[in-house]
Amino acid sequence: MTSNLVVRDAAVVWHPFTQVELADPPLPVAAARGTRLILEDGTQLIDGVSSWWCNIHGHGHPELIRAAATQMEELDHVIFAGFTHEPAVSLAEELTAVLPHRFDKVFFTENGSSAVEVALKIAVQYWHNQGQHRTRIVALDHSYHGDTFGAMAAGARGIFARPFEEMLFGVERLSTEGTERDLATCRSLCASGQAAAFIFEPGVQGAGGMRMYSPAVLDSYLEVFREHGVLCIADEVMTGFGRTGPLFACSELQNAPDIICLSKGLTGGTLPLAVTACRNQVFDAFRSREPAHTFFHGHTYTANPIACAVARASLRLTLNPQCTARRDHIAQRHTALLARLAEFPHISDPRASGTILAFDVRVSLERGYTSSISQLAQRFFRERGVLIRPLGSVVYFMPPYCISDEELDAVYAALIEFCRFIRESCHTNAAQTA
Numbered sequence: 001m002t003s004n005l006v007v008r009d010a011a012v013v014w015h016p017f018t019q020v021e022l023a024d025p026p027l028p029v030a031a032a033r034g035t036r037l038i039l040e041d042g043t044q045l046i047d048g049v050s051s052w053w054c055n056i057h058g059h060g061h062p063e064l065i066r067a068a069a070t071q072m073e074e075l076d077h078v079i080f081a082g083f084t085h086e087p088a089v090s091l092a093e094e095l096t097a098v099l100p101h102r103f104d105k106v107f108f109t110e111n112g113s114s115a116v117e118v119a120l121k122i123a124v125q126y127w128h129n130q131g132q133h134r135t136r137i138v139a140l141d142h143s144y145h146g147d148t149f150g151a152m153a154a155g156a157r158g159i160f161a162r163p164f165e166e167m168l169f170g171v172e173r174l175s176t177e178g179t180e181r182d183l184a185t186c187r188s189l190c191a192s193g194q195a196a197a198f199i200f201e202p203g204v205q206g207a208g209g210m211r212m213y214s215p216a217v218l219d220s221y222l223e224v225f226r227e228h229g230v231l232c233i234a235d236e237v238m239t240g241f242g243r244t245g246p247l248f249a250c251s252e253l254q255n256a257p258d259i260i261c262l263s264k265g266l267t268g269g270t271l272p273l274a275v276t277a278c279r280n281q282v283f284d285a286f287r288s289r290e291p292a293h294t295f296f297h298g299h300t301y302t303a304n305p306i307a308c309a310v311a312r313a314s315l316r317l318t319l320n321p322q323c324t325a326r327r328d329h330i331a332q333r334h335t336a337l338l339a340r341l342a343e344f345p346h347i348s349d350p351r352a353s354g355t356i357l358a359f360d361v362r363v364s365l366e367r368g369y370t371s372s373i374s375q376l377a378q379r380f381f382r383e384r385g386v387l388i389r390p391l392g393s394v395v396y397f398m399p400p401y402c403i404s405d406e407e408l409d410a411v412y413a414a415l416i417e418f419c420r421f422i423r424e425s426c427h428t429n430a431a432q433t434a
């Protein structure tokens with residue numbers, strides 16, 4: 001029976017990334033605790049995607065709730081131009097202390113896309129303020145940086161961007177292979193003197209299909225770009241806060257990025273907050289008695305005190321050795337599953353990075369984001385009490401770090417069962433067409 005909430009929802013709500021004519025109706029969720037989403041009818045689902053990759057400590061964490069409630073009593077929100085407050089300053093101090101390489105200044109926004117927009121705008125204006133016309137952006141193939149116009153332009157062009165294609169600025173692309181040709185492209189871009197910035201997702205390209213690639217490739221690009229002053233932007237919106245193992249994926253790079261974008265795990269997946277951090281050398285290009293050199297960008301909820309207070313509490317939890325141990329444990333268990341996944345002929349490239357596990361389903365259904373495998377898989381896993389939402393034909397599992405061993409076992413069992421189901425469906429199809 002369709003719940004009343006779903007009927008009311010259909011009348012008035014427009015959901016993200018959802019084609020109503022094709023999608024299943026949304027599931028009414030009443031509450032969430034730890035790794036569990038509790039639906040209106042009492043059904044529980046293990047949150048296998050960390051609620052869009054942001055929930056790292058589990059839902060309803062008492063310390064995060066306390067931090068939000070306490071802060072709300074004191075100061076709920078205030079304009080952040082001309083004012084400052086303790087939660088924002090302390091968070092900026094604590095972040096700059098734990099970020100790898102060196103980042104000195106923190107600019108606050110509310111979501112990953114805005115953090116990327118800010119990074120790109122800072123990079124272009126950095127050159128403009130110094131009287132140089134450098135506006136070309138360099139990005140990687142298969143990249144994803146968000147859904148606003150600038151972030152969309154930097155991302156790979158697929159079905160998401162198609163209607164807007166002619167409105168997006170041109171971007172130079174490099175592969176994640178680091179071929180001689182790529183390096184030649186890097187050098188010629190530098191020689192042209194037009195490249196403003198190079199943006200990348202270090203280690204794992206998330207929405208592009210959980211594509212994992214070597215930090216050595218990035219380092220080879222960064223080496224060339226840094227030598228020519230091209231600003232390097234690490235988009236750690238997904239990889240930050242321990243997702244791939246280290247606290248930040250760019251700690252595995254020899255060459256330091258100039259700018260870093262963070263969001264998602266920043267507040268433990270509770271409140272919208274993002275930051276774009278840079279080194280003083282970048283900030284100093286905006287320090288001037290000339291008003292036109294100001295960075296004219298800001299959002300209403302910039303540095304919202306409640307979100308900042310929760311982010312501080314979440315960072316404390318993330319830095320706790322117990323959390324690190326838990327992440328290592330999940331990473332080991334993911335790695336142990338890879339050999340079993342590799343036995344299935346219709347599964348390709350089983351892979352893991354930190355707490356992310358992924359594989360491709362290699363069957364002759366159409367590929368890409370709209371692959372029908374995705375919907376089939378979502379239903380399959382839902383029936384087994386797990387929220388898994390493949391990116392097209394890429395099935396991935398990215399749990400909150402607090403997931404228990406029993407829950408890991410349950411999800412792994414469902415994943416193996418799914419692989420068997422794919423194998424058997426392919427055999428049946430082959431037998432029917434023979």
Ligand code: PMP
Pocket residue numbers: 111112113114116144145146147201206207235236237238263264
């Ligand atoms: N960058 C990366 C690497 C991301 O994975 C995402 C979101 N999936 C974004 C940017 C955009 O973040 P948001 O959805 O918060 O705008």
